[in-house]
Amino acid sequence: MFTIEHEFDSTVITLIDEGHDGLMEDVTILAFDDCVVLEQEDAMTGEVVRVSLSMTQLSDLAAALDLPEGSYRLERPKKD
Template identity: 60%
Template sequence: MFTIEHEFDATVVTLVDDGDTPLREDVVISAFEDCVTLTQIDTRTDMPVSVTMSMSQLRDLQMALNLPEGSYRLKKDDA
């Protein structure tokens, strides 16, 4: 399950792990104009852990999900 909310400066997607146990904490993805932030509560510390990716890194991740194992570099005209 997931939710989508449009805020003033970001689109926020929350991914809810509603599958079989063991369940993970929700992942909140905030998409801003120049970056994307993923946040999840660390159950060991009860503190949020965040990762911020540039739009270029997000594009590379999107491409990587559809490629076989290896090392790649996108050309400027591929972006």
């Protein structure tokens, strides 16, 4: 299950783990113009752990989900 909310400067997606034993904490994804931030509460410490991805890293992650094992470099259009 997941939810999507549109805020002033970001889109917030919350992924909710459900349906099996050993459930993980919810993951919140904050999508901004220049980066994406993933947040999840650490069940042991109660602290929120954050990981920030640049848009390039996010693009690489999306491509990696459909590729076999290996090392890759995506060709991107050159900016003028």
